[in-house]
Every structure is written in C-alpha cells, then in structure tokens.
Amino acid sequence: MNIKQAAEKFELTTDTLRYYERIGLIPPVTRNESGYRDYSEIDLNWVSFIKCMREAGVSVESLIEYVSLFQEGADSITTRKEILIDQRNELVEKIRVMQETLAKLDEKIEGYEENMLAFQTEKLANHDE
Numbered sequence: 178m179n180i181k182q183a184a185e186k187f188e189l190t191t192d193t194l195r196y197y198e199r200i201g202l203i204p205p206v207t208r209n210e211s212g213y214r215d216y217s218e219i220d221l222n223w224v225s226f227i228k229c230m231r232e233a234g235v236s237v238e239s240l241i242e243y244v245s246l247f248q249e250g251a252d253s254i255t256t257r258k259e260i261l262i263d264q265r266n267e268l269v270e271k272i273r274v275m276q277e278t279l280a281k282l283d284e285k286i287e288g289y290e291e292n293m294l295a296f297q298t299e300k301l302a303n304h305d306e
Contacts, residue, residue, distance in 0.1 A: 178216040180206075187228050194224065201241045202227050204248055218302070234271060235264050 183190045183242050194214075195201045209215040216224070223244075230240055246253035281304040 178221065180214045180216070183214075183216040183221060183224060187224055189224075189228065197224070197227060200237070201244055202237065204244060221247055230264070233268055235268070 178186070179290055180191045183189075184194055194203075194206075198206055198214075203220070206214045206220045207217045227240060227244075231237075239260055243257055246257050246260070
C-alpha cells in the first residue's frame with residue numbers, strides 16, 4: 178500500500194505519516210524497488226497503534242521511547258510493558274477526571290433546564306394576572 182492509500186485508510190495526511198516515521202513514532206516503513214514507501218501489514222499495524230495512542234493523549238515522547246525499545250528487541254520487553262502500564266494508568270486517571278467533568282456539565286445543564294422551566298412558568302403566571 179502506498180503512502181497516499183495508507184493516509185486515507187487512517188484519515189491522516191501523507192505529511193503526518195512522513196513525520197511519524199521521521200521522528201521515530203513508527204519504525205522505518207518498507208520501501209519498494211523504486212524507493213517509495215510500501216506499507217506492509219506490519220507498517221499499517223504500527224500506524225494504527227500510534228494513531229490510537231495519540232488520540233488517547235499518550236505523549237509523543239513515551240511512544241518514541243516505546244518504538245525505540247521495540248526495535249532493540251526482546252531484551253526490552255519488561256521496559257516496554259512498564260511504559261504501557263504507566264500510560265494505561267495515566268489514561269485511567271484522565272478518564273476519571275473527564276467523567277467528573279461530564280457529571281458537572283450534566284448538573285449545570287440540568288440547572289439551566291430547571292431555571293428555564295421556572296422562568297417560563299413565572300412568565301405565564303404573570304401574564305395571566
């Protein structure tokens with residue numbers, strides 16, 4: 178799959194894919210005989226993983242470290258797992274904070290609805306007088 182097709186598949190730009198590769202967010206992509214990027218299934222799996230992690234707010238630095246360690250091989254398995262666990266814990270905390278924020282917003286919205294109903298009821302009562 179060429180870079181344009183890969184970009185479309187993941188709803189990214191070709192510039193973003195080149196950037197991901199340049200800074201080490203994804204390992205170097207397979208090249209064809211002409212030197213053009215030819216995304217293999219493994220390359221596409223990396224793009225999918227990185228896109229998912231970035232959308233969840235995982236830091237670029239953590240992901241670069243993870244990819245770098247992955248390229249070092251099996252000796253880094255424990256460290257890679259620790260990175261994933263740390264990122265999971267951070268994500269759990271972000272979700273908790275977002276759930277609290279959502280609850281506060283729901284309360285605020287409900288307050289507006291109650292105030293609007295009370296205002297309309299009062300307005301109708303004053304109109305009848």
